[in-house]
Amino acid sequence: MVEKISKSQVLERIQFENYWWHNNSIEDDYNEMQRRLYFDIFKPMVLDRSVKRAVVLMGPRRVGKTVMLHHTIQELIEQGISARKIVFITVENPIYTNIGLEELFKYALEATGNQDAKDCYVFFDEIQYLKDWEVHLKTLVDSYRSTKFIVSGSAAAALKFKSNESGAGRFTDFLLPPLTFYEYIHINRLQHLMVESTLLWKGKEQVFHDTVNSQLLNEHFVKYINFGGYPEIIFSPQMQKNPGRYIKQDIVDKVLLRDLPSLYGIKDVQELNRLFTTICFNTANEFDYEELSRTSGVKKHLIKTYIEYLESAFLVKKISRVDQSGKRFKREVKFKMYLSNPSLYAALFTPLAITDEKRMGNLVETAIYAQWMHRDWFNPYYAHWGKGEVDMVGLDDGSLKPVWALEIKWSNRYVEKPNELKSLLAFCTKNNLSSALVTTIDSKVQQEYKGVQIQYVPCATYAYNVGKNTLDKK
Incomplete structure (x- = not known):
């Protein structure tokens, strides 16, 4: 008999990814890494809650997108945002296969022990692996007006095309390139x-x-x-x-x-x-x-x-x-x-x-x-x-x-x-x-x-x- 991944296993994985829920800080490995200069440009886009838009962080592999997202989470904690109001999910993890963005979001809220989505910051890393991600993300932005969504992906042009096509007025794009000299x-x-x-x-x-x-x-x-x-x-x-x-x-x-x-x-x-x-x-x-x-x-x-x-x-x-x-x-x-x-x-x-x-x-x-x-x-x-x-x-x-x-x-x-x-x-x-x-x-x-x-x-x-x-x- 083929076993399916259970809801409890998904919740455990979400809790594992969100280290700061229990320690009020991101992991030392991330904290010790020096922040890229692009961080100071990216951070205000995340902190700005006056504009009801998701932030789409794009760039090639291994240039520091995931690290920048964790540095952003640390910044939010230092500015007084409750750690359990900050959710991070790596979409490409096989355990999340066939789970839609909204369902993942609801699982995350349950994992925090807080069912209230108000004033949350939600990070979806490597979102390009979710089919029709732009449609799902647009729905989330429209449905949860007080929640800030931040997503990342490694296929820059493909993400930008879909972002422009389906996310007009809903997404703000940010390209993180390889290091400049x-x-x-x-x-x-x-x-x-x-x-x-x-x-x-x-x-x-x-x-x-x-x-x-x-x-x-x-x-x-x-x-x-x-x-x-x-x-x-x-x-x-x-x-x-x-x-x-x-x-x-x-x-x-x-x-x-x-x-x-x-x-x-x-x-x-x-x-x-x-x-x-x-x-x-x-x-x-x-x-x-x-x-x-x-x-x-x-x-x-x-x-x-x-x-x-x-x-x-x-x-x-x-x-x-x-x-x-x-x-x-x-x-x-x-x-x-x-x-x-x-x-x-x-x-x-x-x-x-x-x-x-x-x-x-x-x-x-x-x-x-x-x-x-x-x-x-x-x-x-x-x-x-x-x-x-x-x-x-x-x-x-x-x-x-x-x-x-x-x-x-x-x-x-x-x-x-x-x-x-x-x-x-x-x-x-x-x-x-x-x-x-x-x-x-x-x-x-x-x-x-x-x-x-x-x-x-x-x-x-x-x-x-x-x-x-x-x-x-x-």
């Missing part, structure tokens, strides 16, 4: 390496944070590229010795073999894996669908769909191309692909040394793009025409004309040889740009060449500043 410096308590300075950009003095030790900062930048996207791994030498085991198995494999197939009904997961591996090895390169099909062995008509799936899991980002005049192409034939987190490369292949210039160039470019990906209000482009290419281009929101250009180099040679920046200079001339930015290994100087003010900035400090400015604007 700025956060990496903060979480490692390395702020003493940075000092406020200025940078002449577009004819104006801009605040810019420089470093007092370029060599040490670059060592950490390379460590960030190899391991730094995931908070727990940067503090674990054991994980860094075998990133393939800890990152690939726990993050990549779960996403490719479980998350995406379950969300989208993908049947040939090995085919999806081949495509992702090809993109990962060639991060920062230009692709077209024909070439990707030939290289990965995946049929052309499936590649576009698979890329959308990989983007939904926040594993990759596709960047569109503009021509020498900054105009987008009506038909997208070529595009660039970047890992959303450069640390994925070390997980699938091998960590890179600071001297590995050939591969490091692509990973540095990927790392810098990763800092910009955290800005949901900005879409970067790259320019490519004939034999010319510029790594990153910013377009004006209104006119859609180029307003700035960036060339990403892991080298100091162009300070002495600006004449080799032919594509960048041609793009600036064509679009009447008086200045441009070029990254270096450790050189920060400015020079004028052929009517263009070229500002050279070290890659690490540039990445730090993009991350800091992003958080400041958020």
Whole structure:
């Protein structure tokens, strides 16, 4: 006779997950972890009870979503909220299979010994595993007006699509990305390496944070590229010795073999894996669908769909191309692909040394793009025409004309040889740009060449500043 999971077993599991009901504090393991800088932006959304909305926390695996939820619970307790008014449920736990959100909520109330739902805070972790979660959550928000619901999930784009489609006026989305280099410096308590300075950009003095030790900062930048996207791994030498085991198995494999197939009904997961591996090895390169099909062995008509799936899991980002005049192409034939987190490369292949210039160039470019990906209000482009290419281009929101250009180099040679920046200079001339930015290994100087003010900035400090400015604007 097949036994069913009993109600008492479900109640026991809920009590086990809600450690603070008995201790008035979250577990020490969570409390000892340093809070991400994004916490200060996320916390007010949870505390704001004036708006009757659920908060949807999205982001890839292992970036700290569950930890952030526990830090939020600790904050609520410290602000005087009764511990038994705070409920946490991990939806993906098999014991909750086939139990709807409202039924789970009622079980949780029973487990607390408090049947009153008024002024409760309810956290549902990894909600994407519940079919039609958005419909159930909307019903809860409408039915329990005095209860604050907070949910999390690892399939960012899929969650956002459903949130926008069904939760209009009921949900507030919050994306937690992999660590920025700025956060990496903060979480490692390395702020003493940075000092406020200025940078002449577009004819104006801009605040810019420089470093007092370029060599040490670059060592950490390379460590960030190899391991730094995931908070727990940067503090674990054991994980860094075998990133393939800890990152690939726990993050990549779960996403490719479980998350995406379950969300989208993908049947040939090995085919999806081949495509992702090809993109990962060639991060920062230009692709077209024909070439990707030939290289990965995946049929052309499936590649576009698979890329959308990989983007939904926040594993990759596709960047569109503009021509020498900054105009987008009506038909997208070529595009660039970047890992959303450069640390994925070390997980699938091998960590890179600071001297590995050939591969490091692509990973540095990927790392810098990763800092910009955290800005949901900005879409970067790259320019490519004939034999010319510029790594990153910013377009004006209104006119859609180029307003700035960036060339990403892991080298100091162009300070002495600006004449080799032919594509960048041609793009600036064509679009009447008086200045441009070029990254270096450790050189920060400015020079004028052929009517263009070229500002050279070290890659690490540039990445730090993009991350800091992003958080400041958020």
